[in-house]
Structure formats: C-alpha cells, structure tokens
Amino acid sequence: MTDRDDPEEFRALAHAVVDWIADYRAGIAAHPVQPHVEPGSVRSALAPLPEQPQPFDALLDELDRVVVPASTHWQSPSYFAYFPANASLHSLLGDMLSGGLGAQGMLWATSPACTEVEQHLMDELAAAMALPDAFTFAGGGGGTIEDSASSSALVALLAALHRANPGWIADGVRGDERVYVSAETHSSLAKAVRVAGLGARALVVVDAAPGGHALSPDALDAAMAADVAAGLRPVLVCPTIGTTATGTVDPVRRIAEVARRHGAWVHVDAAWAGVAALCPEHRALLDGVELVDSFCTDAHKWLLTAFDASLLWVRDAAALPAALSLTPEYLRNAASESGAVVDYRDWQVPLGRRFRALKLRAVVHARGLEGLRAHLRGHVALAAELERWVAADPRFELAVPRSLALLCLRVRTGRGPEEDDAATRQVMERVNASGSAFLSHAVVDGRYVIRVAIGAVTTGPEHVEALWQRLQAEAAAV
Incomplete structure (x- = not known):
C-alpha cells in the first residue's frame, strides 16, 4: 500500500472489485431478497476504524460477511417491491468512468x-x-x-x-x-x-x-x-x-x-x-x-x-x-x-x-434505443401475463386496472372486505418472509392491496411464474 494514488495498484484492486461485483450479480438469485436481521446487528458486526492501512481483501471479506447478508437485494430478479432500481452492469461501468475522470x-x-x-x-x-x-x-x-x-x-x-x-x-x-x-x-x-x-x-x-x-x-x-x-x-x-x-x-x-x-x-x-x-x-x-x-x-x-x-x-x-x-x-x-x-x-x-450523463450514455451505447424499448416492453408483457393469471383465479382480484408493469391485487376469501384485507396482508408478509420474493403494499380506497412492480434488470418469465405460484400457495394457506 502507498500513501498516494498508484494507477498500477488501482489496476490490480479494480480487477478484484469487478470480479466481486460480477460474482455477486451472478449469484444474486440465491440470496433471500429481503434479509432477516435485527436493528443494530450490522453496526455491532463492524470493526472499529483502523489506525493503519489494511489489505483491500479485508474490505471485500467484510462485504461478504456483514453487508451482503444484511442487504435488501434490489437487483434480484425476484424484487417486485416499490418501483425498480435498475443498476445495470453497463451503467456501473459508466459510473466508474465518471468517477475516474473525477x-x-x-x-x-x-x-x-x-x-x-x-x-x-x-x-x-x-x-x-x-x-x-x-x-x-x-x-x-x-x-x-x-x-x-x-x-x-x-x-x-x-x-x-x-x-x-x-x-x-x-x-x-x-x-x-x-x-x-x-x-x-x-x-x-x-x-x-x-x-x-x-x-x-x-x-x-x-x-x-x-x-x-x-x-x-x-x-x-x-x-x-x-x-x-x-x-x-x-x-x-x-x-x-x-x-x-x-x-x-x-x-x-x-x-x-x-x-x-x-x-x-x-x-x-x-x-x-x-x-x-x-x-x-x-x-x-x-x-x-x-x-x-x-x-x-x-x-x-x-x-x-x-x-x-x-x-x-x-x-x-x-x-x-x-x-x-x-x-x-x-x-x-x-x-x-x-x-x-x-x-x-x-x-x-x-x-x-x-458527471451523471456518462452512466446513462454508457447504457444507451451498450443497449441502443431498441434495446431499451425491448427492456420496457418485456416487463409490460410479463405484467400482462400475470394480469391474466390473476383474473382467472377466483382467490384473487385486481384492485385497479394494470398500469404498464404494475399490478395491484388482493386476496378474496369470500368472507367480506375486512377478512380479505387481513388475508392480503398475511399473504404478502409470508411471501416476503420466505425470501423468495419481495413485495410492497398500498392502501387503495381504504383497502389493503399488494403491489407487484415488475422491472428488475434480470427479471424473466420464470421469476414472475415463481412469484405467482408462491402467491397462490400462500393464499391457499390463509
């Protein structure tokens, strides 16, 4: 380690960082989408700030031991909560170029x-x-x-x-x-x-x-x-x-x-x-x-x-x-x-x-406008398919019409609105607790609904189908 920026040291460390990111993204689907951790557990696992320089490998080890297990994995293909947060790998390269220019x-x-x-x-x-x-x-x-x-x-x-x-x-x-x-x-x-x-x-x-x-x-x-x-x-x-x-x-x-x-x-x-x-x-x-x-x-x-x-x-x-x-x-x-x-x-x-424009320019350069359109259209098509499944299942209903790649649905118990709302909440909580997917909710016209926002970078038909099967299984259990 040196006391000044060394491009050759950076070159070696950057390879390690890129390898870590690539490995994390390649294996992201294996992680529970939402972690099961207690408040304060991350802080208690972190070491005090060092007085002397430390090997960079120690930082990567800390990511593996502490950060990843306590992270909500927004880039998971089974992330369906809130709205998507598309951090494509091409955009990360653009961000790196921006940071490099400084x-x-x-x-x-x-x-x-x-x-x-x-x-x-x-x-x-x-x-x-x-x-x-x-x-x-x-x-x-x-x-x-x-x-x-x-x-x-x-x-x-x-x-x-x-x-x-x-x-x-x-x-x-x-x-x-x-x-x-x-x-x-x-x-x-x-x-x-x-x-x-x-x-x-x-x-x-x-x-x-x-x-x-x-x-x-x-x-x-x-x-x-x-x-x-x-x-x-x-x-x-x-x-x-x-x-x-x-x-x-x-x-x-x-x-x-x-x-x-x-x-x-x-x-x-x-x-x-x-x-x-x-x-x-x-x-x-x-x-x-x-x-x-x-x-x-x-x-x-x-x-x-x-x-x-x-x-x-x-x-x-x-x-x-x-x-x-x-x-x-x-x-x-x-x-x-x-x-x-x-x-x-x-x-x-x-x-x-x-220099934010570089990361977006990197995305457009890598995907082209047609690639961006295909990305958007693919998610809309997946949402339309899920919409058809919901409409065909008497245990579920759409709370409002689908909007592009967003659906709002609720569980139907046949026992009245209060029971339906309680069942809907329970189904969402059980899906999230399973780690197989992450959903969020809204209250629409005073009623509790599950929001399914399809839009993660790597979400495909198999992930939406797995979510639907999990929703069906949890609805049958409440």
Whole structure:
C-alpha cells in the first residue's frame, strides 16, 4: 500500500472489485431478497476504524460477511417491491468512468465535457421520447440530470415561485401561495412545499375524478377559482404520469389547460412511467405535455441506469437559473459572463455535481434505443401475463386496472372486505418472509392491496411464474 494514488495498484484492486461485483450479480438469485436481521446487528458486526492501512481483501471479506447478508437485494430478479432500481452492469461501468475522470461539473468552465455531453444526451432523449422541441436547448428549453424526482420537484417549485413573484427571493414567501396535488401525488411534492417554507396550508389536495384515482380537472378548476377569489395565488400544479400506489395517469392536457388559465406552473411527475414513452405505443401517456412547464422521469427506476439519475426538462431554459443562480466572485469566469454556455449549478440546489450523463450514455451505447424499448416492453408483457393469471383465479382480484408493469391485487376469501384485507396482508408478509420474493403494499380506497412492480434488470418469465405460484400457495394457506 502507498500513501498516494498508484494507477498500477488501482489496476490490480479494480480487477478484484469487478470480479466481486460480477460474482455477486451472478449469484444474486440465491440470496433471500429481503434479509432477516435485527436493528443494530450490522453496526455491532463492524470493526472499529483502523489506525493503519489494511489489505483491500479485508474490505471485500467484510462485504461478504456483514453487508451482503444484511442487504435488501434490489437487483434480484425476484424484487417486485416499490418501483425498480435498475443498476445495470453497463451503467456501473459508466459510473466508474465518471468517477475516474473525477470531474466537478458545477460550471461549464470547470468541465466543458461534463456540461455538453449532458446537454446533448438530454436533447437526444427528448427526441427519442417525442417530447416537444420546446424542451430542447435548440427550442428554448433544455434538460438536466438531477439526483432524484424529489429534487426535480423542488427546483420546479422554486422556479414557479419566482415566476409568480420575482420578489420572493428578496422578501421571502408571502403565505398566499398554493400548490395543487392529488391524494396519490408523491410525498416529494409535500416535502418540496415544506423545504420551500410555504407551510402545510399551501398544499391543496384536489379530489379525484368520480370512479377513479386521477386528479379531477373540474375539481382543480373549482379549487383554483376559489383560491383566487380569496386572494390567494396558484403557483404550481403537479399531475402525475404513473402514481406510486396504483400507476394512475392524470389527464395532463385538461389539467394543464386549467392551470394555465390561472397562471400556475405545471410540473409533470412521470418518475416511473415516463420512460415508457421511448416506445411509440406508450406515447399517449404524454398527451398534453406540450402545454406544461417541466417534465421529470427517472432513468434510475426503469431505464437500466444506476441511481442517481432523474431526467428533468423545462420549457424555459432561463427559468431555473432565474430562481437559483447566485454568483460569488470566485465563480465568475469569461464563459459564464458571455451567456454562451449552460452552468448546470444554476439548475439544481447543490453547487457541485457529478458527471451523471456518462452512466446513462454508457447504457444507451451498450443497449441502443431498441434495446431499451425491448427492456420496457418485456416487463409490460410479463405484467400482462400475470394480469391474466390473476383474473382467472377466483382467490384473487385486481384492485385497479394494470398500469404498464404494475399490478395491484388482493386476496378474496369470500368472507367480506375486512377478512380479505387481513388475508392480503398475511399473504404478502409470508411471501416476503420466505425470501423468495419481495413485495410492497398500498392502501387503495381504504383497502389493503399488494403491489407487484415488475422491472428488475434480470427479471424473466420464470421469476414472475415463481412469484405467482408462491402467491397462490400462500393464499391457499390463509
């Protein structure tokens, strides 16, 4: 071991690390998807920090002994909980290249390549998803890679606040701002309202349309009109394309038309489902997006790219810098002053930023757009097959219609809703306890449901079939 970076030492150690990752991924299906550990057990198994350098093999041994047995294996082909977290091996290689370059891409001047590769990638992806030209840099807008959809929502809200009242930066919020969501909108919007200092009263939960879970444009119009009449200011509306609980798609076009009449910013949260627009047959999901101000979807959920990589596009390239730019003297430089470059530090909350575009570019390079479409289509087809099995089994029912690769189902006991809910919970808990798969739940219309989100990188027909057989076996036992 040396006291400075040694490329030859790195070469040897990197081979060991790559071998460890490859072996872990090759054997991941043999691990229980969710570990059975007690709180504090991991910390108690870790040794104190060493005073002297240690062999790198000792760290790999600690991973095998302590970390892997206590990990939830998000990359397991039998992971069906929450939404997928696609950390494909190609994206890991891109991440390694990014880390190897060690760029700090806060300004164009600090890494021109970091900035312009990201600009190019975001414009190309906008075209591949058939987003309006207005969301590209050539069209007056542009895209950036944030760390998460939560950050995307926050910066969109800050831009909306600035547009509604440019004086808020100096004077602070006035207390009359209102943000409109549905009951199924992701909690990140409520957190963004909190972080922005608007207070809980600023968040307005709009009723769903009758007979469904989508945000009602009519109820939104009534809520916004009432607020305006009361002297309040509509600032932002957030329709969702693919809600977390049920995969519901809000009617973006009608919502945007209502919001624009009242002068509110429209931010679309399509964190999970938006990437499906790479497939022409799913582009109806984006109906009305040409009317909105910002659009977000996550590459790290269903597009084979390791966390973190949230894709955010805005119609007005000046909107985020107007709300977020602060320029101390030590950041001033000729390129920024010229106005000819993009400084991505003005498109996010942190100053510093990583070269995230490389890992996504590595994925597209390795798979091609057709490969990405095949990845998405394969999971949708598996979900459709599972949907048919559920419909044919009287012990189960779908709680809501399937949404792409997400199903919400419950157990039917024939003994009433309370018994059905208890059985559904018990079935899910028994599946998870078995280690054979990992599921999560939601409460839909007051009823407990099992969510099956198909989307792990290596999930195939055999894994979905094994899950279904396990669900059937557990349902027969309750």
